[in-house]
Amino acid sequence: MPVTAHIESLGHKGEGIALVEGKRVFVPFALPGEDVLIDTAGERGTLLEVLAPAPNRAEPFCPRFGRCGGCQLQHMDAAGYAQFKTGLVVNPLRQAGLDVQVSRFVTAHGAGRRRATLHARRDGAGYMRLRSHDLLDLDACPILVPALARAPDIARALGAAIGECDLAFTATNAGIDVGIRKAPRAVRAEALVPLANRLGLARLALGNEMILLRQQPSVSMGRSEVELPIGSFLQATAEAEQVLADYVIAAVGKAKSVADLFCGIGPFALRLAETARVYAADSDRPAIAALDKAARHTKGLKAITGKARDLFRDPLTRFELDFDCVVLDPPRAGAEAQVREIAVSKVPRVVMVACDPKTFARDAEQLVQAGFILRDLIIVDQFAWSTHIEVAATFER
The missing domain is CATH 2.40.50.1070 (OB fold (Dihydrolipoamide Acetyltransferase, E2P))
Structure with a gap:
């Protein structure tokens, strides 16, 4: 039977949270402050009608929104959308004891997902x-x-x-x-x-x-043309890749030797090699082969040493981490084992890119406890209208 409910807040999946008979119910496409008519099934709610819309409600641009599971957030205006996505990053950091300000929220939807x-x-x-x-x-x-x-x-x-x-x-x-x-x-x-x-x-x-x-x-990466291996990772939008690469290059600064760990096919390594020697490692052997080939066919790059290495089971040890800067771009699982070695090494600077705010917060906490200072945290929104987000930050001893 339909019930009237008031949306109190948003969950991390972008669903409105209402209290119905003292129990939390998660309602997709509802916004905080709205009065709504919903059907309930346990903790799940189905939005039937918005009785009193929130001021930040927007008209979805896709006619399939609400039925398609691909997008969750087209009903938010730009300010509410940015605030929600910023919370996805800031809240896990605060839970880890890190009170960090976001330097920039960068919209990197570009021409769309590639x-x-x-x-x-x-x-x-x-x-x-x-x-x-x-x-x-x-x-x-x-x-x-x-x-x-x-x-x-x-x-x-x-x-x-x-x-x-x-x-x-x-x-x-x-x-x-x-x-x-x-x-x-x-x-x-x-x-x-x-x-x-x-x-x-x-x-x-x-x-x-x-x-x-x-x-x-x-795909083009900096000066290089990289042959894409079957199934290898690629950032969802070309604009996000460029934004993240620009951030990494600026954060690495004048470092002469850089380790690019979880390097993939080389979106950072190939650009960094224009000014620095790069050690690039990833468990994806075809990706490393593609990176090596691209580096050999690109004029004017400094040496890139590509290695196929499982950084979860076999991270670079403190004794191997003889670099001016380390760049990390791990998958959703984060870089816990590698960060543990970095924490006890003499590496002066770490630049981390992450696609999971929770594992990023865990790894950031470990670096801060080891004496690093977290600065210049940016949020890069390439996964348009979804609850996924990219983050980048610099850590200095």
Whole structure:
């Protein structure tokens, strides 16, 4: 039975929180201060009507918002949106005992996301519906770069040929790169070659196996052109990569020797090598190979030493950390083991980029306890209208 409720606050997933009969209920697309009509099922609420809207409520620009699970925050105005995302970073830091001011909130949506994963099912292709494993069939997604405008149609065509699967799309300098994931075991890879050709894909891969290569997918990083390995990490927007790289370069400053740890295919290493010697390490061997090749074919760079190394199990020890500066860009799990070694080393400066505020706060606390000062914390919003956020900060002894 529908009930009237008052939204008290926002949860970390962007859902409004109401008290119904003394229990917290999480209501997507509701804002603090609003009176709403909702259906409840345990701690989940479904918004039926906004009875008294908050002043910071905005009109969503996508007609599928509210049904599609891809975006959660289009109903917020710009100020409320920035405040919510800033809280995602500041709150975990405060819980770790670090009272830090944010220097800048940078909107880095750019031309849109150059990476997306779509699901192909019998009833179409698109993203999953909100709070559901049911598909929302899409004809377009307005937060993708124009180069991926055909992605839903491509996903439908491949899904029709393969069956249910997930498809990872990347817009590259050579065209659209597609990786098939979670496909039925009986897929005949060779049968997909004519279809991939008709679809005009630069590359099609099934898992880690390349099915078709019409043109090697590549991305530009500083002066370099980097061939993109199958499945390797790439920042969601080109603008965010540039913003983060500019931050890292400025924070590293005049350092002559730099360790770029969790370096991926080299978005920082290749730019830093214009002025400094770089040791670059990552567990992704194909990424290191791509970085090495790009470095060899780029004129005017100082030496880049690329190493495939699992920094979770085998971090650089305090005795190996003989660098003027260390750059860290770990995945969501953070860099706990590596930070532990940095804390007892003589490294004078650390520049950290992170995509998970909670593990960033944990690692930042460890560095501060070791005598580092956290400064120039910036928030980079590349995951538009979602509850994901990127953060960068500098730590100096």
